[in-house]
Every structure is written in structure tokens, then in C-alpha cells.
Amino acid sequence: MPDTAYASDTAASNTSLRAYLYGLPGVDEVGAQARAADLSTRSIKTTAKRAAIDLAISMVDLTTLEGADTRGKVRAMSAKAAHPDPADPSVPRVAAVCVYPDMVETAVAALRGTGVGVASVATAFPSGRAPLEAKLADTRAAVAAGATEIDMVIDRGAFLSGDLRKVHDEIIAVKEACGTAHLKVILETGELATLDNVRRASYLAMLAGADFIKTSTGKVAPAATLPVTLVMLEAVRDHHAATGRRIGVKPAGGIRTTKDAIKNLVLVNEVAGAAWLDPALFRLGASSVLNDLLMQRTRLTTGTYPGPDYYTLD
Numbered sequence: 001m002p003d004t005a006y007a008s009d010t011a012a013s014n015t016s017l018r019a020y021l022y023g024l025p026g027v028d029e030v031g032a033q034a035r036a037a038d039l040s041t042r043s044i045k046t047t048a049k050r051a052a053i054d055l056a057i058s059m060v061d062l063t064t065l066e067g068a069d070t071r072g073k074v075r076a077m078s079a080k081a082a083h084p085d086p087a088d089p090s091v092p093r094v095a096a097v098c099v100y101p102d103m104v105e106t107a108v109a110a111l112r113g114t115g116v117g118v119a120s121v122a123t124a125f126p127s128g129r130a131p132l133e134a135k136l137a138d139t140r141a142a143v144a145a146g147a148t149e150i151d152m153v154i155d156r157g158a159f160l161s162g163d164l165r166k167v168h169d170e171i172i173a174v175k176e177a178c179g180t181a182h183l184k185v186i187l188e189t190g191e192l193a194t195l196d197n198v199r200r201a202s203y204l205a206m207l208a209g210a211d212f213i214k215t216s217t218g219k220v221a222p223a224a225t226l227p228v229t230l231v232m233l234e235a236v237r238d239h240h241a242a243t244g245r246r247i248g249v250k251p252a253g254g255i256r257t258t259k260d261a262i263k264n265l266v267l268v269n270e271v272a273g274a275a276w277l278d279p280a281l282f283r284l285g286a287s288s289v290l291n292d293l294l295m296q297r298t299r300l301t302t303g304t305y306p307g308p309d310y311y312t313l314d
């Protein structure tokens with residue numbers, strides 16, 4: 001298990017940061033793939049499935065991140081986030097909606113009083129290619145408009161070329177610009193090439209003050225694969241054991257079905273532990289998983305699937 005020596009290194013040079021992150025135990029890629037594959041075949045009892053579906057719904061960050069997003073679309077998505085099935089008030093609300101910064105005001109107005117959070121992808125999403133001042137302005141604007149959560153992307157170019165200090169310091173600066181808003185740090189694992197890098201980027205984000213580590217923007221493939229989520233869950237588990245601080249995990253991108261969602265919940269339970277089975281510590285970032293969760297929930301309750309047109313589009 002990694003020690004806490006980095007605590008004193010955070011004020012030091014890129015060299016000591018690099019020495020710490022490259023001194024982490026390596027990831028056994030074959031073992032991680034095998035464990036993720038093994039856990040993904042676990043079935044859960046029908047009696048537990050309804051509770052799992054409700055938990056998954058309550059963990060969704062319902063997302064729209066398209067250039068063609070409109071205020072109308074964000075209002076409709078926000079209504080669905082607060083009342084996923086208007087005909088069934090027992091369906092829980094989702095955790096948050098996730099939108100571009102210019103849509104925060106619309107989402108905040110639509111969600112006032114519902115308890116649904118508003119997350120925004122600041123910091124030049126999805127590339128992360130902008131001067132730090134622009135990233136900070138982006139973050140401050142989203143927070144000023146009422147965002148309760150900021151999903152920032154790391155500078156993968158800096159990370160991959162070894163400028164870990166730049167990535168670290170940008171996260172610290174964005175965290176400060178967040179004020180009381182929670183910070184999720186997107187690693188864009190599909191661009192990090194190895195699971196060792198996923199582990200290093202996870203620790204880098206955690207030691208810079210991330211509240212959550214998030215796999216992907218949803219704009220790069222592969223996105224939220226199970227082995228990647230497994231490595232990130234191990235990182236938050238070990239970080240908690242070393243520091244007493246619990247960091248959340250958010251797989252995002254390509255999560256489309258109830259099966260995908262439940263595989264993730266099994267992974268959370270088996271790797272990080274039951275404490276993470278909570279929207280405060282685990283989210284599913286997805287633009288289109290909610291309808292399948294609602295359909296499977298209805299099937300469990302009534303024995304039949306609702307027609308494909310029963311629910312509004314995700």
C-alpha cells in the first residue's frame with residue numbers, strides 16, 4: 001500500500017512528485033483485466049435487483065454535453081432528473097445533471113428545490129487545452145451561475161510528457177476557484193495508455209485535492225472500462241487507508257444499460273467497499289442509461305416492459 005510520504009512532497013519539485021508517482025506499485029494489467037471480467041459475471045438476486053436499480057438511478061449524473069444543446073433540452077433533462085418517471089413518485093431522483101457552463105443557469109433554475117445537483121464541465125472541456133486563467137474563469141463563471149460540482153479535465157499532454165507538476169498545480173488552482181463546489185477531476189483514461197498511468201493520475205488528482213476522480217469525458221474511446229474503474233477504486237480505497245480521506249469515483253462514457261450499471265456497483269462493493277455505495281462517493285456519468293434503468297425497474301415491478309416510447313428521450 002502506498003505510504004503518505006507525498007504529503008511533504010506536494011510543495012516540492014516536479015522531480016519529487018514524479019519520484020512519488022513512479023514509485024507507486026505497478027498495476028498487474030492481466031490481473032486487473034481478469035478480476036474485472038470475473039466480477040462482471042457476478043449475478044445479483046432478483047430481490048436485490050430493484051434496490052440496485054434504485055441505487056444506480058440515485059447515482060446518475062444525467063449528462064448532455066453536445067454543441068447542439070439548447071435551453072429547452074436542458075430544461076427537459078432537468079425535469080427528468082428530478083422526476084425520472086412522473087407516473088411513479090417512488091423512483092428516486094438522480095444525483096446531478098451535467099452540462100456545459102453556459103447551461104448552468106438554466107439547469108439551476110429548473111432544479112431549484114429538487115435536491116438534484118448541477119455539475120458543469122469547466123476548464124476547456126473536453127481537450128483541456130487553454131491557458132490556466134481561461135480555465136479558472138470558466139470554473140468561476142460556472143460556480144457563480146450556481147454549479148454545485150465542477151468536472152475538470154486534466155492536461156493530458158502535460159501528464160504524458162512528464163510535467164506532473166503542471167497538472168498538479170492546475171488542479172489545486174481549479175479547486176480553489178471552485179469555492180464550496182465539489183471538484184471532480186477527469187483523467188481521460190482512454191488517452192493515458194496504461195493502467196499504471198491511470199493509477200498515477202488517480203493519485204496525482206487525489207493529492208492535489210480532488211473530491212472525485214472521473215474516468216472520461218465521453219468524447220474519447222475507450223471510456224469507462226471496468227479494469228480502469230477497478231484501478232481507480234483501488235486507488236481511493238488505498239488512499240483512504242493511508243489518509244482517512246474518502247474520495248469519490250465517477251466512471252463516465254459508454255455506460256448505456258442496467259447491466260453496465262450493476263457491473264459497476266458490484267465492482268464498487270468488492271473493491272472499494274460498501275461505504276462507496278453512496279451517491280456522495282460514486283456516480284455514473286451517462287447521457288443515456290436512465291431509460292434502461294427505468295424500463296428494467298418497471299419490468300421487475302409489473303412483469304412486463306413498458307413500450308419503448310413510454311419514457312421521454314434521455
Ligand SMILES: O=C[C@H](O)COP(=O)(O)O
Pocket residue numbers: 063065098216217218219252253254255285286287288
Ligand atoms: O460525463 C459523461 C459523459 O460525457 C457521458 O458519456 P455518454 O454519452 O457516453 O453516456
